[in-house]
Amino acid sequence: MFTAEQLSRFSELDSRLYQYILSHGEKVIYMRIRELAEATHVSPTSILRFCNKLDCEGYSEFKTKLKLYLQESGKAPLNESYETMNEFLERTLKTDYQSQINEIAEKVAEAEHVVFLGTGSSGILAEYGARYFSSLNKFSSAINDPFFPIHGKQIKDSIAIVLSVSGETPHIISQMHNLKEEGAAIVSITNTKTCTAAQIADYSLAYYISTEFNDTANITTQLPVLYLIETLGKVTFEKVKD
Known part of the structure; x- marks a missing residue:
């Protein structure tokens, strides 16, 4: 520069x-x-x-x-959390998130099983997402073990919501491939739409926040992920209720 x-x-x-x-x-x-x-x-x-x-x-x-x-x-x-979230929320006003979320919520509402997938801090949010959706009458489970075996006929009618900041974690990509082979639909929530996870997903949501590291630790804010999980959960709830 x-x-x-x-x-x-x-x-x-x-x-x-x-x-x-x-x-x-x-x-x-x-x-x-x-x-x-x-x-x-x-x-x-x-x-x-x-x-x-x-x-x-x-x-x-x-x-x-x-x-x-x-x-x-x-x-x-370090990034100010308020400024980061404010920047993200401003961007949502210019992005057609609502139509994307409505389309994804339709598929989630129709799915027999919902699985949240992530590792590290994304794994913690996967557990939160599963609990949040279950509280909204759409029973869901979470996988945060990168080596968890993914097999079974039940997966065919399921939808997996994959959480990953980079969208390039090898074990997550491998699990996404296994889920697709078993017939599951894939939703990715990642920082960009050009990452591998977003490219191989059936539906993708990207939040575009500057990544942040402290030494080797990825401390990129997860506030946009919470926003997207909760918004998707509430829209799904309305569709299940209807």
């Missing part, structure tokens, strides 16, 4: 933005475009042009790249 070639394209206004961002980067990664515009006395359109000169498609991509840049230089703080 901020290569010599990119800097050479800056106008006087761009240079002013650049100076502010370098001095206040820890705050900028949590600022909305209008907040940055007010702080720097420029228009949101000027900020978008600035982002384009840094080879970013938009302000969200710029903030993600800035966060990575600060992490590499050791200046980035």
